[in-house]
Amino acid sequence: MTPLTGCLLVSALLFSIGLGGALTRRSAILVLVGIELMLNAANLNFIAFWRYGPHPEALTGILFVVFSIAIAAAEAAVGLGLIQAVYRHSKTTDVNRLNTMKG
Amino acid sequence: MTLRKLIHCALALSICFVGLAGLYLDLGAQFVGLAQILVYVGAVVILIVFAILLTRNDELPAPTKRTRLAGLGVSTVVFAVLAWAVTAGGALEGMAGTQPQASIKQIGGALMQRFVLPLEVVGLLLTAALIGAVVIAMEEKQRTR
Numbered sequence: 001m002t003p004l005t006g007c008l009l010v011s012a013l014l015f016s017i018g019l020g021g022a023l024t025r026r027s028a029i030l031v032l033v034g035i036e037l038m039l040n041a042a043n044l045n046f047i048a049f050w051r052y053g054p055h056p057e058a059l060t061g062i063l064f065v066v067f068s069i070a071i072a073a074a075e076a077a078v079g080l081g082l083i084q085a086v087y088r089h090s091k092t093t094d095v096n097r098l099n100t101m102k103g
Numbered sequence: 104m105t106l107r108k109l110i111h112c113a114l115a116l117s118i119c120f121v122g123l124a125g126l127y128l129d130l131g132a133q134f135v136g137l138a139q140i141l142v143y144v145g146a147v148v149i150l151i152v153f154a155i156l157l158t159r160n161d162e163l164p165a166p167t168k169r170t171r172l173a174g175l176g177v178s179t180v181v182f183a184v185l186a187w188a189v190t191a192g193g194a195l196e197g198m199a200g201t202q203p204q205a206s207i208k209q210i211g212g213a214l215m216q217r218f219v220l221p222l223e224v225v226g227l228l229l230t231a232a233l234i235g236a237v238v239i240a241m242e243e244k245q246r247t248r
Contacts, residue, residue, distance in 0.1 A: 029154050051130045
């Protein structure tokens with residue numbers, strides 16, 4: 001097994017864990033955590049392909065990951081702000097009970 | 104992700120991010136590893152912990168057996184398909200390049216020359232997200248006044 005395969009397997013495992021968490025957990029915060037885990041799996045793929053790919057001198061993988069981290073941070077801030085607003089409105093973060101979008 | 108208390112999940116998440124940063128450093132991407140520690144462990148996990156403490160709902164019921172089984176099944180199938188695609192595809196065979204160099208100076212140069220427009224766009228996006236998050240989190244309070 002080459003190191004690239006190992007990295008890709010770790011990334012696939014991370015993605016599956018994030019997906020399972022986002023699908024099963026009932027707290028909106030943990031759904032967001034699952035999404036963060038999936039984004040990190042994508043970042044790990046970028047880094048692994050940059051490291052073992054044919055043109056590592058182009059630095060494209062690293063810069064893509066830098067931008068991706070920035071966007072993930074913005075997404076986390078906005079998502080948690082939304083969760084705060086929803087919690088203040090309906091006193092719960094249970095995604096099974098947040099089934100209305102009106103009032 | 105299966106821990107019962109939310110705060111334990113957040114702490115396990117920080118450990119996971121530190122492990123990922125170590126993996127990045129091992130792969131030769133120093134800048135990304137340090138950025139991962141700063142942004143994820145330093146900011147995102149703190150944000151999540153604050154959100155958990157502010158919402159205070161550790162009496163949420165655990166997922167039922169049916170949803171847990173369904174989620175486990177879906178994620179197992181996804182992992183199986185991904186692992187099969189990674190190990191069975193022959194496209195990855197020749198990829199074992201030399202250790203590439205990515206000094207912070209090179210990254211800065213690339214950011215300032217080739218990627219200057221995406222850099223500006225990311226700056227704008229971060230500003231907009233900051234203002235948006237503040238506005239969303241303050242909206243209810245203004246309405247009740």
